[in-house]
């Protein structure tokens with residue numbers, strides 16, 4: 141491997157990213173140590189099908205997705221640009237629905253939500269999780285069936301709860317004693333009886349290859365199983381005639397590629413189901429095991445096999461319920477990233493290429509932590525390629541950085557790009573469909589990029605890019 145000035149870099153050992161535990165809570169990546177860069181890939185032009193959208197490839201050297209050349213996308217829509225492969229996303233929706241026949245698949249809208257994605261969900265027969273009044277508004281704005289919506293959140297306001305009740309959402313997942321009282325009151329006031337689930341903190345925290353089955357009660361989400369808070373929540377709900385308790389909910393982490401953590405969580409939830417039956421004579425009919433199913437971001441990552449996860453989860457739930465003498469509840473899963481992540485890429489234009497002698501080359505692109513904050517926020521890994529052409533130049537250890545006023549503003553921490561990379565080239569970053577547009581911000585007054593969907597050789601804008609006028613709107 142050479143840097144831009146020809147020095148030999150450290151490519152001697154491939155560092156397999158170690159994923160380790162961290163304080164519990166919702167988090168959308170692992171934090172790798174990155175002590176040394178990975179090995180350069182054999183072929184810098186390769187579009188690894190495990191990482192890139194299902195319809196992507198190279199035509200005349202340029203990256204194409206959905207039959208559309210990224211150079212045309214950049215010309216017609218500008219950069220940075222979020223590009224979604226509609227066929228990829230919709231086929232993953234179908235994969236989940238087919239693998240989970242007899243169960244409910246609720247897409248976690250926080251991963252990325254817009255009107256068009258809601259239309260795709262509706263057409264493909266999925267449910268939808270929303271975590272705020274705003275996400276609920278997006279779903280309702282295009283007529284998504286409210287009974288297929290679950291409302292989440294650790295601090296839903298009275299206004300958000302009222303809106304959910306007015307809409308008649310299918311489920312509300314309650315997250316605190318305060319909320320139980322608030323929702324009970326609002327439902328009674330309105331004369332309705334919403335279906336509720338209790339979000340249970342099982343003490344299991346899972347990310348990719350590891351899970352920790354102790355000591356993760358210290359977080360803002362859910363009601364603790366071990367402290368008895370979850371059981372107390374059940375008591376309080378059952379005492380309120382305006383609420384219908386239908387099940388328990390648990391979400392154990394992110395980027396999970398095996399079922400070990402789910403098994404421990406399901407066992408623990410089952411102990412509570414048994415306790416509820418013994419104490420109240422009530423058998424809860426539903427169990428929601430949340431989301432967190434992993435995808436491949438870099439060559440080394442394992443991609444999740446949906447069918448394996450589906451069969452594994454079903455078997456786990458059946459086994460733990462059978463051994464506890466309980467009927468098998470209806471299962472719900474809430475995948476976000478694994479549906480929307482792999483089908484999305486971000487397209488950037490290279491502005492400057494700066495070599496820091498003997499270390500690496502900094503490739504500045506025209507976006508950054510405003511359109512993808514995951515790398516800066518929690519050290520996420522990504523794959524980037526030169527997208528506007530092929531190159532047979534040697535590999536150049538690169539850091540793809542943004543244009544923001546933060547030295548931690550990077551999109552791809554370590555990758556190899558061709559040593560002839562130059563300003564004006566287009567770079568594509570793979571697997572940016574989840575938690576990039578939804579976490580986008582306007583730092584340094586950068587407008588949020590447009591989102592286009594590509595399919596069958598055509599591209600159409602599904603979210604308009606912001607303009608400076610948008611940024612100034614509302615300022616007095």
Ligand SMILES: Cc1ncc(COP(=O)(O)O)c(C=O)c1O
Pocket residue numbers: 166167248250251269292391393394395430431432433474475476477478574
């Ligand atoms: C309750 C709940 N369900 C589902 C998800 C979706 O997780 P993922 O996108 O990793 O599948 C999350 C993510 O934070 C969550 O908090």
